[in-house]
Amino acid sequence: MEINQIQDEIIDEFGFFGDWMEKYEYIIDLGKSLPLIEEQYKDESHLIKGCQSQVWLHAAEMDGKVQFTADSDAVITKGIIALLIRVLSGQKPKDISHADLYFIEKIGLKEHLSPTRSNGLVSMVKQMKMYGLALQAKP
Amino acid sequence: MESTATPAIRTLEEIRKDFPLLEREMNGQPLAFLDSAASSQKPNAVIQKIARYYEQEHANVHRGVYQISQEATTAFEEARELARELINAPSAEEVIFVRGTTEGINLVASSYSRKFIQQGDAVLITAMEHHSNIVPWQMACEAQGAELRVAPINDAGELLLEELYAMLDDKVKMVALTHVSNSMGTINPVKSIISRAHTLGIPVLVDGAQAIPHMKVDVQELDADFYTFSGHKMFGPTGVGILYGKREWLDAMPPYHGGGEMIKTVTFEKTTYNELPHKFEAGTPDIAGVIGLGEAIRYMNSIGHGRIQEHEHNLLAYATEALSQIEGLRIIGTAQDKASVVSFIVDGVHPYDLGALLDKQGIAVRTGHHCTQPLMDRFGIPGTVRASLAFYNNQTDIDRLVAGVKRALNMLR
Numbered sequence: 001m002e003i004n005q006i007q008d009e010i011i012d013e014f015g016f017f018g019d020w021m022e023k024y025e026y027i028i029d030l031g032k033s034l035p036l037i038e039e040q041y042k043d044e045s046h047l048i049k050g051c052q053s054q055v056w057l058h059a060a061e062m063d064g065k066v067q068f069t070a071d072s073d074a075v076i077t078k079g080i081i082a083l084l085i086r087v088l089s090g091q092k093p094k095d096i097s098h099a100d101l102y103f104i105e106k107i108g109l110k111e112h113l114s115p116t117r118s119n120g121l122v123s124m125v126k127q128m129k130m131y132g133l134a135l136q137a138k139p
Numbered sequence: 140m141e142s143t144a145t146p147a148i149r150t151l152e153e154i155r156k157d158f159p160l161l162e163r164e165m166n167g168q169p170l171a172f173l174d175s176a177a178s179s180q181k182p183n184a185v186i187q188k189i190a191r192y193y194e195q196e197h198a199n200v201h202r203g204v205y206q207i208s209q210e211a212t213t214a215f216e217e218a219r220e221l222a223r224e225l226i227n228a229p230s231a232e233e234v235i236f237v238r239g240t241t242e243g244i245n246l247v248a249s250s251y252s253r254k255f256i257q258q259g260d261a262v263l264i265t266a267m268e269h270h271s272n273i274v275p276w277q278m279a280c281e282a283q284g285a286e287l288r289v290a291p292i293n294d295a296g297e298l299l300l301e302e303l304y305a306m307l308d309d310k311v312k313m314v315a316l317t318h319v320s321n322s323m324g325t326i327n328p329v330k331s332i333i334s335r336a337h338t339l340g341i342p343v344l345v346d347g348a349q350a351i352p353h354m355k356v357d358v359q360e361l362d363a364d365f366y367t368f369s370g371h372k373m374f375g376p377t378g379v380g381i382l383y384g385k386r387e388w389l390d391a392m393p394p395y396h397g398g399g400e401m402i403k404t405v406t407f408e409k410t411t412y413n414e415l416p417h418k419f420e421a422g423t424p425d426i427a428g429v430i431g432l433g434e435a436i437r438y439m440n441s442i443g444h445g446r447i448q449e450h451e452h453n454l455l456a457y458a459t460e461a462l463s464q465i466e467g468l469r470i471i472g473t474a475q476d477k478a479s480v481v482s483f484i485v486d487g488v489h490p491y492d493l494g495a496l497l498d499k500q501g502i503a504v505r506t507g508h509h510c511t512q513p514l515m516d517r518f519g520i521p522g523t524v525r526a527s528l529a530f531y532n533n534q535t536d537i538d539r540l541v542a543g544v545k546r547a548l549n550m551l552r
Contacts (some may be wrong), residue, residue, distance in 0.1 A: 020166070020499045025550055052507045052522070053491040073521060074489035075551060112495070119491055
């Protein structure tokens, strides 16, 4: 599925939540069930340091597509990571580097991707796009 | 009807209404503002004073011979006098306007160290300092080839005084410490520490950012050599603060910034510097900020320090007791003497998650390391959730915090 199709799907899913609590309970569940990054990648070189929470991100290319795995020490951050991975993992490098991640605002989680939150997510999205850009350049 | 001689004492609920921001909502919920240690809210008196200044009274200070400039200068210097009186400084010339505590410390660290710290000397700070009272000294020590010593604390978040005293020797040229810890609320026995440092001829700088909004400070009684604090944490505007320094030090120190206002005569060969306090106030100051700060001091005086302290003390005890009942919750900072801060973590729960879910419930707290990373490392935690109080907080705010934490934990566990 293409990036925007997945984004629209997520927006539809979030439309069913009655209030913030249901929404956050779902994100917390996502965070708890996110397949973790392999232990070997949970090191300093994969760490994106936020002021509030930390994120580890690993990217690998397979058949012209980028596979992301990630983790965080905070569960809400992790839940949002699960959504970002659902949208961007398994996509072509070019599509990743050009992606407009409008779903975050549409599902009302924009505040978590604000630089002032400093939870590592803004840098993580930047890093994901950088991987997309770098892998495109590969011959 | 006869008017009474003294106005009736306003209740704290009436006083709370002086702060328009406290009336607003956050995420569709009434606001419980528990982040005053980061920055306090502003009373109408301060907001209106600043607006009136820009509408009617603005001109540059210490410059013009015309009426408006002179009025602005008078208002500006009145604020200095109010600040002097607030901390009982011996003279207004020893009260320097700076941008805030951070600049106050940077000024001293930079200027004092150039004159008084040499290679092989040392500066002593403590393990509970804010980054603002660590980094400027690190920079100064690096520039001068000096050593930075760090006095340790115990698990309650109290200074280990014997260890601190053992670190004082003739190499130490400055002791810099906080009056009240911003992360834990610990009130340090600064008077004893100053007195001990003085027996060895060592001056002491006190970071008063978290003390001034909550307690009466008398720099002469403390015998502090430098005392610095921010306006925005004491109900005044952002971007302005005070550095008090003893005249003997300020006279001996070189200027920090060069520019207008701080000079007496300028030629291309040589500049002579102005008298205190202007020597340390280069450039056009934050006039509106200073006047707003003066108004904030007037406002605090009208409520009374004793009353502020008593109310906050009771509220802190109430909050500590109520939060302690929550299973798995651990308070970080359990010193005997504390002011207005309750910092906590909950087993297995990241402070960010707790903070995000409190935000959704209209409860404003601070989460993270509170600019005290070395302190968090000392406790082996990534950060805490910190609720900090001001006199405008009430039991409802605390009840909502406690209920909010419980609700968040139900979702997270």
